[in-house]
Amino acid sequence: MAGKQHFCEVCGSPFAQKSHLLNHMKTHTGDKPHSCKVCGSSFAWKSHLLNHMTTHTGDKPHSCEVCSSSFARKSTLLRHMTTHTGDKPHSCEVCGSSFAQKSTLLVHMTTHTGDKPHSCEVCGSSFAQKANLMSHMTTHTGDKPHSCEVCGSSFGRKSTLLRHMRTHTGEKPHSCEVCGSSFGRKYTLLYHMTTHMGDEPHSCEVCGSSFAQKSILLNHMTTHTGDKPHSCEVCGSSFARKSTLLKHMTTHTGDKPHSCEVCSSSFAQKSTLLMHMTTHTGDKPHSCEVCGSSFAWKSHLSNHMTTHTGDKPHSCEVCGSSFAQKANLMSHMTTHTGDKPHSCEVCGSSFARKSTLLRHMRTHTGEKPHSCEVCGSSFAQRSHLLYHMTTHTGDKPHSCEVCGSSFAQKSILLNHMTTHTGDKPYSCEVCGSSFAWKSKLLRHRKTHMGDNPHLC
Structure with missing residues (x-):
């Protein structure tokens, strides 16, 4: 204890100089005599006030010689330097983990003590x-x-x-x-x-x-x-x-x-x-x-794999249709219940799926988020972009087993098949007319628009 002759009467801490003891006493008295003239904040020590002033002046006089980053305080620079040196002098006595800063070690210790005060x-x-x-x-x-x-x-x-x-x-x-x-x-x-x-x-x-x-x-x-x-x-x-x-x-x-x-x-x-x-x-x-397609998430890859395996474990109890994904089954069920809980606030149209509503909203906003990397054309729906891409690639992988015609998209093939089967699955809710293609139904509906403005 030699050389430390000044003791704090409150906590007993020893100090070599009386000025240090006086500074320390502020931790007990709460005195903050140094005030910032800009924002009025008060500090116990002048050095803290000087550090605070850099938040107003923007001065960063302490520069890193390695990466040229600048800092307002020397202590911040010293902490930053550990990112270059890799020094981690503060070790956890429980698990041995090491940290560059003591404050980080103290934070880490709460994972062992569980304290959340x-x-x-x-x-x-x-x-x-x-x-x-x-x-x-x-x-x-x-x-x-x-x-x-x-x-x-x-x-x-x-x-x-x-x-x-x-x-x-x-x-x-x-x-x-x-x-x-x-x-x-x-x-x-x-x-x-x-x-x-x-x-x-x-x-x-x-x-x-x-x-x-x-x-x-x-x-x-x-x-x-x-x-x-x-x-x-x-x-x-x-x-x-x-x-x-x-x-x-x-x-x-x-x-x-x-x-x-x-x-x-x-x-x-x-x-x-x-x-x-x-x-x-x-x-x-x-x-x-199998095909080299890449996905951001493993779950998306798992869903994609069903296109190769053909597995459809989710079956509809009403009509027996099977689906590879449960979400697709849930969406399909609305065709039986008729529920359309998602309504457009602009025109009042209702939809069974929220995703369909979101795509519909683009008809009002004009948003076209899907762009062609070849020619820059933009489309409101991804399916439209994929169809457009075939104009550049010329691919027509979907062939008709009846007449041998080839098509760029499976949906177009399905529409084409009605020319052989005679099916007209799309019916007008107003007059009962039936159509082989959905696009023809949509065009037909416009003839009734004056009678029912909410038809989509």
Whole structure:
């Protein structure tokens, strides 16, 4: 203790100089004598005030000699340097993980202790760090104080703004050690890594399915036991997994806390955001071994494989029709029930499927999101683009077994077949006239438009 003769009367801490003791006492008294003349913020120490002033002046006098990044504070520069040196001097005594910054180690420790002392007064959610609580509060207040100086987009969290900025700078700091691919976000890298791993050491004893993580196996087991211990307090619905219950709750609250950094679209579930992000990144790591088609998601590849295997496990109990996907069966069922719950707010037309309504809306907005890479022509629907592409390729893979005529699309072949069968499956709801092709029915309907403006 030699050389430290000044002691704090409150906590007993020793100091070598009296001035240091006086500065320390402010942590007990709460004195903040140094005020910012710009915004009025107060600080206990002058050095903190000087650091704060850079937020107004924009000065960044501390530059990195490696990558030329500039920082307002020297301490921030020192932390940044660890990204180049790779130094991780702070180790966790529990699991041995190492970190470049002590603050990151302290955050990591909460994964072992489970402490979450910071609670939200609105919904009761608890967080290990106060910063996480503050970020969470924006989901209730709707505040988005962090704005992008390039495009004007606003975000609730500064970290989200920083990630968004990469869409302008093109920075992709997260690299795959296997193939060298780079990504703007860490979770995109983690998702990409699954294309290399392939290990699924955890097997289900009931059906033999394998999983990469034990937690996923445990969740899978509920499909066999049927347990649904997690109930919704609003509508009483029960779920096998707590995460599924939390996702379900967004249908009652309307919360969409997961925002896309590129186009600012918001989603209730992170998984939906991840799926949406592939529309910007263009990543399609899952390839079909039969025809080489690539897909952004493994589930999409699985659905695609039914086009090769011909499996149609989902059958309609009314007419016996079979479908490769359950979603297609659900859509088909509306042909029996006649339900059209999705209505157009512009013209009042109703549709059985939401996707059909969304496509219909383009007739009002004029939106044509599907563009031809060859000639630049744009189309409102993807099917129209695919049909248009045959004008460049000349492909006509669909042949008529009766007369040998070939067609670019299967739907055109089916229409053509009516010339042989005489079928007229499309009937007018107004006068009962029947037509072999839907396009002719649509043209015919226009003759009744004056009688019923809601006909589509």
